[in-house]
Amino acid sequence: MVADTRPGTQRETLPLFPLQTVLLPGTPMPLHIFEPRYRQLTVDLITGTVPHRLFGIVAMRTPLVQEVDELDHVHTIGCAARLREAKRLPDGRYDLVASGTRRFLLHDVDATAAPYLMGTVTWLDDLPVPADAEDASWRLADLARAAHRRYCDVAWPDDGWRAPAADTDPVELAYRLAADCVLPLHDQQALLEERLPLRRLRTVCRLLNRESGFLSRLRAIPASLSEMDDGDGSATKPSLN
Incomplete structure (x- = not known):
């Protein structure tokens, strides 16, 4: 960063x-x-x-x-x-x-x-993406979307997840993909701090592939939002106390 x-x-x-x-x-x-x-x-x-x-x-x-x-x-x-x-x-x-x-x-x-x-x-x-890197950014975006699909297929098989819109700017895409996934705080923070958009896409691709591999090997999935809800919705929300 x-x-x-x-x-x-x-x-x-x-x-x-x-x-x-x-x-x-x-x-x-x-x-x-x-x-x-x-x-x-x-x-x-x-x-x-x-x-x-x-x-x-x-x-x-x-x-x-x-x-x-x-x-x-x-x-x-x-x-x-x-x-x-x-x-x-x-x-x-x-x-x-x-x-x-x-x-x-x-x-x-x-x-x-x-x-x-x-x-x-x-x-x-962000620092600017070089003009000659536009094609590379869309290729990385495709790889990151594929990693996101693998993760969501394992983690949320019954929750009807949706991919970000096809025209989402690669500069913003890593954030949208990470928001669907349960990542450790230090990984989320690393994505937030990264100012190079292409490196951010590579990072989110690596993280999602890692997490989907963990979930597949452990035969476990993160708790769904409905399972986390305690009846009044408060369990799904960060609380300020």
């Missing part, structure tokens, strides 16, 4: 949600909100107090941390999320749907500036 830390790069502030998961650009994430400070952030997102309904999701480095208040507690490459849907429940909790937009480099965190955690970030974009 190559981070742009050049002096003079414009910095911005974002509210932060530290989670035990990784949000990838272009992918949705359901969230179940029940702690008061995150309820307040939800209100601020809905009312426009937080501009553009944007907040940042960063993965925690260890589940042993109970309260994130230092930069070392989280991975410093995260993904901005835009609030798409919000449903207030009778007891004041919220069910949200957000979608990943743009990656950022996190420079510092502040637990005192607002009722919720704030971070100073600079935006992190």
Whole structure:
């Protein structure tokens, strides 16, 4: 991963949600909100107090941390999320749907500036794909799609999975394929941090082939979303507590 830390790069502030998961650009994430400070952030997102309904999701480095208040507690490459849907429940909790937009480099965190955690970030974009590599990118996309089919055929045989649209840009394809799959957090984070699109496609192809091989040999499949649901839908959603 190559981070742009050049002096003079414009910095911005974002509210932060530290989670035990990784949000990838272009992918949705359901969230179940029940702690008061995150309820307040939800209100601020809905009312426009937080501009553009944007907040940042960063993965925690260890589940042993109970309260994130230092930069070392989280991975410093995260993904901005835009609030798409919000449903207030009778007891004041919220069910949200957000979608990943743009990656950022996190420079510092502040637990005192607002009722919720704030971070100073600079935006992190891909490095350009060379003009003569366009054909290679589509060939890699075909290989990655084949790996995705193998994984889903083993992991979700009865769940009616669907492949990303045929015209999905290879630059974004790796994220869409990975979002369908149960990958360890460190693999998700590596995909998020990779700024070379062709290398990202190769990585997701390798990961999906590895995981489908594991599942085939173990004769096991990941739990389906319906099996993970505890009856009110909350078990399928990262919770902010």
